[in-house]
Amino acid sequence: MDAHQTAAATYAKVLGTLLALTVITVLAAGLNFGSWNVVIALGIATIKASLVALFFMHLRHDKPMSAIIFVTGAAVLGVFLTICTIDSSERDEYRVRPARESISVQPAPSVPGRHP
Amino acid sequence: MSAAATLQHHFTTAEQQADASKIGMWLFLVTEILLFGGLFVGFAIMQSLHREAFLEAHHHLDRVLGFVNTVVLLTSSYTMVMAVHSARTDRRKRVIVYLLLTLICAGVFLGIKYTEYSHKFHEGLLPGRFYSHKGDTVPGQFMFFSFYFMMTGLHGLHILGGMAAIAWVLRRAVRGDFSHGYYTPVDLVGLYWHLVDLIWIYLFPLLYLIK
Numbered sequence: 112m113d114a115h116q117t118a119a120a121t122y123a124k125v126l127g128t129l130l131a132l133t134v135i136t137v138l139a140a141g142l143n144f145g146s147w148n149v150v151i152a153l154g155i156a157t158i159k160a161s162l163v164a165l166f167f168m169h170l171r172h173d174k175p176m177s178a179i180i181f182v183t184g185a186a187v188l189g190v191f192l193t194i195c196t197i198d199s200s201e202r203d204e205y206r207v208r209p210a211r212e213s214i215s216v217q218p219a220p221s222v223p224g225r226h227p
Numbered sequence: 228m229s230a231a232a233t234l235q236h237h238f239t240t241a242e243q244q245a246d247a248s249k250i251g252m253w254l255f256l257v258t259e260i261l262l263f264g265g266l267f268v269g270f271a272i273m274q275s276l277h278r279e280a281f282l283e284a285h286h287h288l289d290r291v292l293g294f295v296n297t298v299v300l301l302t303s304s305y306t307m308v309m310a311v312h313s314a315r316t317d318r319r320k321r322v323i324v325y326l327l328l329t330l331i332c333a334g335v336f337l338g339i340k341y342t343e344y345s346h347k348f349h350e351g352l353l354p355g356r357f358y359s360h361k362g363d364t365v366p367g368q369f370m371f372f373s374f375y376f377m378m379t380g381l382h383g384l385h386i387l388g389g390m391a392a393i394a395w396v397l398r399r400a401v402r403g404d405f406s407h408g409y410y411t412p413v414d415l416v417g418l419y420w421h422l423v424d425l426i427w428i429y430l431f432p433l434l435y436l437i438k
Contacts, residue, residue: 126305140436152432184257188264
C-alpha cells in the first residue's frame, strides 16, 4: 500500500514539474536569446517529453522492450530531421531568398551544365 | 472479470498476454511519432526558409489560449495515469472518476481549440489558397497556417480518437471488467493519451512561441 501511495505522490510531483517547465518555456520565449531561443524551447520540450515517457508512460519501470521500440522510433525521426535539414540548407535552389520573393514559385535558376 | 477469464488460449500467462499487447501498442505509437514527424520536418524546413513570414504569422496565435490548453492537456495526462494507477490497485470508483476527469479535460481542450479556429476562420487566416487575411506587410503567411491547421488538426483528431477510446474504457470500468490482474485496456489507452500529450508538448512552443 505504501508503494502505491508513493507512486501516486510521484505522479503529482511530475505534474507539478511539467507545469513549472511550461511556465518557464513561456517566460523564456519572452526574452531574446537570439538563435538560442529555439534550442531552449525544444530542450525544455524534450525534458517534458522525457518526464511523460519515463513516469506517465512507465518506461522507468517497464520491461526494456518498450523503451527500445520508443527510442528507436525517436532516433529514426532524429536522423530524418537532421539529414533533411542539412540537405535543404546546402542546396542552391532552396537558398533563402528575400521575403518579398518567397511566395512566388520560381523555376530554379539555370546553372550552366545542369541541363545538358 | 478475473485474470483467468481474460486470458486468451494462445498465451501461457496473463503477464505474457499483457506484455504482447504493450509491445503492439508501442509499435503503433512509433508509427504515430513518424506520422507527426513528417510534418515536424516539413515545418522545420519551411520555417528556416521563410523565417519572416512564419514569425509574422505566429503573432496571430493567442499565446494565453495555447498556454491554457497545454496546462489542460498536462493535467489530463495526470488524471489518466491516476486512472491506470487506480485500476492497478483495484479502486474501481476512482478509475471511473479519473477517466471522467480526463474526458472533461479533453473536452475543454477541444472547446478552446474551437474558439481559436473560429477566430482564424473569421479573420481569413486559412491554409494555402484559402488565405484571405487583409493588410499583411510580410507575404507568404499562408504557409504557416497550412502547417498550423494540418498539425493541430491532426492532433485534434487524435484527441477525438482518444476521447472515444477513453469512453470505451470508461464503459468497461463501470461494468467492472478491470482488476489488478487485468487492466491492459486502461493501460494502453493511457499510453496513447500520453503520446497525444507528448506531441502537444512540442507543438505548443513550435507554433505559438517561435522567435
